[in-house]
Amino acid sequence: LGQRADGLSVEVWWSPYHPFSSGFTGQSSAELAKAYEEATGNPWTMPLGFKHALFEVVVDSLKRTEDISDPDSIARAIAATNYNSIVGPIDFSKGPVPNVAKTPLVGGQWHMDGDKPVLEIVENNDHPEIPLTGAMKPIG
Incomplete structure (x- = not known):
């Protein structure tokens, strides 16, 4: 424009x-944006933080899964997510509906x-x- x-x-x-940091990489929001710009030559965008947070939640959920071969076990771990991510707290128990978190x-x-x-x-x-x-x- x-x-x-x-x-x-x-x-x-x-x-x-x-003011949030990745629980997975430890990067601050500023560090993630800077690393992206340096690696790609493109400016940061808002979806960058959420794409990163998606992988944070996946890794956290899989770490907490009791039986990785059982889809229901994976689903229970995802539903129990309460995680501090680069976009802020992700708590699927407090969302407006199950498995949704407000940021x-x-x-x-x-x-x-x-x-x-x-x-x-x-x-x-x-x-x-x-x-x-x-x-x-x-x-x-």
């Missing part, structure tokens, strides 16, 4: 600013830094543990 993205607001489900959402706004779009965290009322990195500005 280039300059047209300047000032657009968006819900932010994960960013390098999120923190904050408000963001894009601005341009030269030709590069930058996402700032501009609203965190529900999750003050995620730091603000900018202030909301009028679009246009």
Whole structure:
């Protein structure tokens, strides 16, 4: 979108600013984003954290599975997940429905830094543990 993205607001489900770390690799959100950018030459995106967290939950669930050859045993381990991931706590017992976990959402706004779009965290009322990195500005 280039300059047209300047000032657009968006819900932010994960960013390098999120104060969570991978229970699998130990990387912080900032370290994961930086490693991705260095390895690919592409900017980080919000799905990156969730793709990483998916594998964290898989590894954690398999470690806790009593009988790896029994699909029901695997399903029970997944259902019992209570894990601190790179996107925040994943607790399938507290979700709105079984096997679903809510993760923190904050408000963001894009601005341009030269030709590069930058996402700032501009609203965190529900999750003050995620730091603000900018202030909301009028679009246009």
